Amino acid sequence: MRSVECIGKATVANFSCGFDILGFSVNDPGDLVKLTKTDDFNGVVIKSIIGTDQLSYDPQKNTAGFAVLKYFEMFGIKDMGIEIELTKNMPLGSGMGSSAASAAAAIIGINKLFMEKASEKQLLEIGLSCEKLACGSAHADNIAPSLFGGITLIRDTRTKDFVKIPVPKGLYCMIIHPNIIINTKDSREILPNTLQLKTAVKQWGNIAALTSALYQADFQLLKRSIEDFVIEPYRSKLIPYFDEMRQIAMDNDLFNLSISGSGPSVFSLSDSEEKLHTAGKKIHQFLFNKGISSNNYISSLNETGSEVVNCEV
Ligand code: HSE
Secondary structure, three states: OOEEEEEEEEEEOOOOOOOOOEEEEEEEEEEEEEEEEEOOOOOEEEEEEEOOOOOOOOOOOOHHHHHHHHHHHHHOOOOOEEEEEEEOOOOOOOOOOHHHHHHHHHHHHHHHHOOOOOOHHHHHHHHHHHHHHHHOOOOOOOHHHHHHOOEEEEEEOOOOEEEEEOOOOOOEEEEEEEOOOOOHHHHHHOOOOOOOHHHHHHHHHHHHHHHHHHHHOOHHHHHHHOOOOOOHHHHHHHOOOHHHHHHHHHHOOOEEEEEOOOOOOEEEEEOOHHHHHHHHHHHHHHHHHOOOOEEEEEEEEOOOOOEEEEEEO
């Protein structure tokens, strides 16, 4: 096989009360990465980047390029050149796992080109190095769901011990991206290092109930469990009109509204795509009236992960 094209899925990390341990991928949006083997050895070359002028063409500084370099290092591949064409379909610093989506597409693509040599843990190991490159922290709650799809619970990042939780049928997600940038590194730095026991008790009650709700497809329990006592009080201050957006979501019977990843995007779930569209339009209009442009992405949860969409032999 000479070339592959892959879609890397956007993700909602933290899944409300699951900071750094629980995330899911969605069907829209996704980044497109094309990898082509070159006859001469000239290493990893990023040939084009469409959709942003903010990303580096240096593969050491770009998560798609870095993923291929790490793959080569892992398997001792030295006699091969790879050209990368990257199309970004989601904004940077958006809280939709943009850096992970590009990395995941490149990881799935390079693994396909090299006869799927890597195990899931090896794929995740490469993805975690890319996250560390992008934001200084090797958290797995974007890269794991982007690679493997569905809702992913990371029990332990060090040992890459993760569980894929079933996606309940009939669950839809809306991500709202207000057009401002929040860097993950910055929004991690504002978080406290300690928390009170009574806060922790409320939080782990929610995370356990949320996980249980997903296994049982119990949407009422899910709705009650989507509440974050630990991170949201700090990060919501960085997101203009967070409380007002949440109120619109609640008034329209959505399953609460929470921060997607490190923000500024927020997300809501519902068992009705129609309710998401109705509330989404109201939030979009509300933000517009306040002078903030925004984009809404409504889709079902993705179950397949980042995937090959085209191959050339
Ligand atoms: N869990 C990470 C964080 C996700 O919240 O910092 C970043 O997208």
